[in-house]
Amino acid sequence: MTASITVLSKIKPPLRWEPVSGDFTQDFLESKSKDPNGPRIEDLTCGEDSVLHEAQRILGRCLPPTEAAGRETGLVIGYVQSGKTMSFETVISLARDNGFGVVIVFAGTKKNLREQSEDRLTKDLGIDEGDNWYHFSNPALNVASQIDDKIEAWKKNKKRKKAILITVLKHVDHLENLAKVLDKLPLDGVPVLVIDDESDQASLNTNAAKIRDKKVSAKEKSTTYDRICVVRDKIPHHSFLQYTATPQANLLVAQADLLNPSFAELVTPGAAYTGGKAFFKHNPGLVIDIPAKEVPSKTNVVSAAPKSLISALRYFLLAAAQHALTKVKGKDRNRSMMVHPAMQTSSHKDYKRWMDKSYKTLKSYVERQFPKDPAEVASRFQAEYDSLKSTYPDLKPLAELIEAMVSDVFGEVNCVEVNGTPDAEKKVKWKSIPYWILVGGAKLDRGYTVEGLAITYMPRPLGNSPAADTLQQRARFFGYKKDYLGLCRIFVQGDVREAFSDYVDHEDFIRTALERHRGKSLKEWRRDFILDALLKPTRPNVVGLGTRRIAVDGWMVPRALQRDSDSAESNRKLLAGIEKSWKAKYGPARNASEFSRFKGTKSVSPNFVIEGVPLKAVLEDFLLQIEVRDATDAEEHSAILIGLADLLREKPDLKVDVFLMNNLEAQYRTRDAGRGFPAGHPNAPMNQYFSQTAGAINDRSFFSPDRLSLQLRRFNLGTRTRDSSSADILNVTWFALNVPKDLRRDTHVEDRD
Template sequence: MANTIEVINPVHNPNQIKIGDRTVAFMQSQTKLDEDSKDIIIEEAIKILSHCTIPGRKGHITNIAVGYVQSGKTLSFTTLTALAADNGYRMVIYLTGTKNNLQSQTSERLRNDLKTDEGDDYIIVDTNESIFAVDDIYNILETGPEVLLFPILKHHLHINRLADIFSAPTLVTKVKQCGVLIIDDEADQSSFNTYARKNASKPEWEEDDFSRTYSSILNLKKSLPSHSYIQYTATPQAAFLIDSNDILSPTYHTVLTPGKGYTGGKFFFKNQDLQLISIIPDTEVYHYKENPLTSVPDSLSRALQEFLISVAIVVLIQKREKYLSMMIHVDGRCDTNIKFATWAQCTKQNWINALGGPADDFGTQIVRDSFKPAYNSITKYMTDIPSFDEVMGTLIRAMVRTKVHLVQSKGGTVAEQGISWESEKGHILVGADMLNRGFTIEHLSMSYMPRTTKGKSNADTIEQRCRFFGYKLNYIDICRVYLSTKSLIEYNDYVDHEENLRAKLNQYESLAEFSKHSNAMLLADTLNPTRSNILSSKLVRSKLSGWKQMISLDCYQENKQRIHDLLKSMDGKFKNCPDYDGNIIRNHRFAYVQVDEFIDFFKHISYGDVPNITRRNITIQYLIHLRDSMNIKYVRLYEISYQAKKLDDLR
């Protein structure tokens, strides 16, 4: 597998980026935004684009946009798409997520927001459908003004298929001339090499296992001589902690501003006016081995009652919203999801049956009275409160018009196209991974989340489960979140970390400056920053011993010039190695080079395969360690058999 040349070309001057017809048209379509909000979104899109490779210039760059969970990152990269189209970029690729529902969600939003079916500005290309994709792409790039949009699944088969299309002989020359953006939505999920720790004890990188998505992204980058790779995420810990020389490590960053009315971590966990968090007792925190509950826990019953009363009041009586949603997120096991979905459905049906009995029936009265605490709780912050009797008069209809969805790949009830939100008054979604990062649960008001870990949780993982963040001020009075005590502590600590991180990022232009001056990646002892399998360890002992020839035929000319420039700068500094016994093949020479000078040189030596890329990065990482911890100032550089051929030929 080959990689693009690792040269960062001059980026845009922000003042030269124009706001053209496509950007203006898109902003005008966002009728819910005020002018100040539109200005901020455009300003941040200009900043991102100013750090991108100029269309047609050979090279690539990686940047990152950091937002909040559920804060409008899709709006940001759609604005960036329109702005890129106004500034000469012809193709935008979206790595939409690892689940089909995320790809469908992103494709639909692009189709609606950019009006791809109505004009001549954009074409969404489905590379899965057409066997003539190469011809279709070539014809548009050659003759039309349209910008090609490629929303694809973040899966190695889909990414490699697109890389193969761009590598087709018909397209190679045309692609070189194009400005291309690769937008990696939820970039910290699946994109990085997740086998770094596993590989650490293997003696050779050729034996390593490189995660297939990571390898396919490198393959895609190799197929695009001029491109910019933009990571979008609310949890950038992984991107900041991987080695700075990794191809997916960002150079520049942009902190995205949430829109007005956003309710995020600070609102839910640091709010002194609204107490929106309820605690799930430890005895009711489900674990399939250690606490396999055999009946519906009281906290789940209470959450269901509060949610159904919310539907009755907000949707049926007050008509503030067309529908509301509830999320039940327990663990990643299919059998667990089925159990909780069954509990939710059966509990709801039992209440329907009981409340449908005669008003003077003792059993009916007991069930009716059981809803009073939920009614009192859910109306605590409400104005114009309907009476308990009025609510109970509509509650059966609210329950009948509330549907339980099992959201998982095996045996789930949610079709590929997603949920028809407006078809019901209430939705109860039960699932795990498919309800994680990237997936938007419309009008989510109730979250029941007993999922936790015995040890430290990963900060980025738990944060991405916060589907309850978003723009909810219209019904924030009935929003509730049920968590374990451990999770509540972790989320409070994460909010402190997140706000500190964003403040520090805003102080520096590049991540190099941020890394040099900031300690914002520090976390409370309750959390790990990210999953450990992307972080390397035990590399020096196992892999940085002995000699290794590192050949790069893919990048031969570029590397030859860099080596020539280095040797020329060292004229007069070399010393011959003694005792070569007249054998010119053994006639070597060496010179001392400052560590920083050599690191700068080695960073720009390009390799066309993952093992050598990794070997180079880890070597640099170790040299930095030696420089900083052991005060090593020089490396000894050898030129092997320097007289075996004419010097110019060697160089």
């Protein structure tokens, strides 16, 4: 324990506090090490990449339990199927050791995922037989008094009394019920830890596109997001940890989000983990293309089981037979095959029917024919056997594998649908049967663990605009498979294979950037992410593959910008600072009247220009520092940052002409008192940014045709048109950016609508 604390004390930047690994955490980790399929205790507790050390880092960046009240938000990033659940279970155990009285887990959006998470938490934390936890699942108001009693008992003896664990489905009704329960509880002085599993799904505000298209008010929140915010408002002292393997939305489009994290930490997978690099970079022979003619579509009717599906079945039976011949009792008990055709359950029934018929036919043929003519039966499996032998040299002889199919495999295979239909909403009991074929769609996506997955058949098309994180979450074939990686095969269409391969580069870039800034402010990470030369591997699809395009072209102007007093004050200080520093470094500021293109009806312009400010300085000093706290503005601002970073990479010497409108003396505008678009917020000017005063020259005219142009200005905002005496919000910072057509960039942000 002393060594652990010594290591924690050396972490840079320093932790807010140093969580102690006590009896609860040690009992949990020891129980995991005793699991037949579990890691060694040394792997869990020793080293800076151990589960324990990383959990201490994560909790140590949260709000200390000794503080009276407050809130903190953190992002925890792992790979798909890499051990995120193990991580947050360890964080939960540490929280119990260090005086947290309540833990809330948002356990996904689907019933089967919540049940899977609850089953694991119940087993791993010893909820049923231990003395550490009271567990409440999807609590309603009628259990509030029970939880109240448990909290009061905990307050009297925090070390000996059980703490409260609440698991809740991330659905509106359940979250609303939870908020009502929390409102009745004596939570003052009770440190609470909230875990949002798969935090990029459903939790974020999905109304940005509707706000942009003026379909809803700028203040609108999507329902799940709103209920999560309400839940948080009911808890005086809490830390909110967002767990995900696909953090693009959390990192790049959430600057204005109320769930915006202030720090990020990482989950490091163990040595046996196999992810995107293992399948799509280092071992390309594990991936097999499904011919387009074998994929059903509106223009391509497929009436019988595709040849590639039958081949995948033969691969699975060989892998299952190898497992039957070599398995160790109590360990690695399953081998499975996943068929993932599409979201629609109608297609699941087609593939389930094809699979049932193909399996029944193949089983009958092998059982009948193998005793008579083993060579002829072996010839049916020869191509798949040769392929497996090339990637798994220890494969048993083909004849032995077929014998094992007959004696040990055929009677132990179960083929089921896993989807939302009433007759398919059944738990897969992994311990009851060793070999499974699962056919399904969304329920086999995000968060669902397929035990011993060896063969994946995924004819599901890439689609017109697949989000990168959504695509990655289909990769249930990632996981701790190093010992039998050579027996794995993935059947996908060619464009899906390419998309996965591209995503590996994208994921590696994001993770490498986060490793350098682990635990630091995400504002600083965002700055380096945008400016780093490594942006190239992600261009142009930084957030999604073929997602919604935002053109960085022409005038780009915020509509509401800063929506709170803290961000408004921060922006005032920012503008004051760069006004002074840029005039000193890149000045002097010249009156616009000195430039022939701005000659107009007035001999002297109120506007001044600082010519040739380096683009890097504009990005680093201003655009990456300004607080953008409106959801729609933040989305466009991300596009601006990504587009300008791409320009900077290609043309590092680019300059920007900076226009100081009205020489940065505040101009009067009527403020928007929440009366709708374009701003919809009292800290925004009600009229459009550019004045339309009479004359040949107006505000829109002040830009350089062949250069990037940045207009800076201050507003005083009041309630009455043309009556500056009504101004009650002073020195509001505003800006506008103009991008010439020859410097135009198209960027992509993930459309959460």
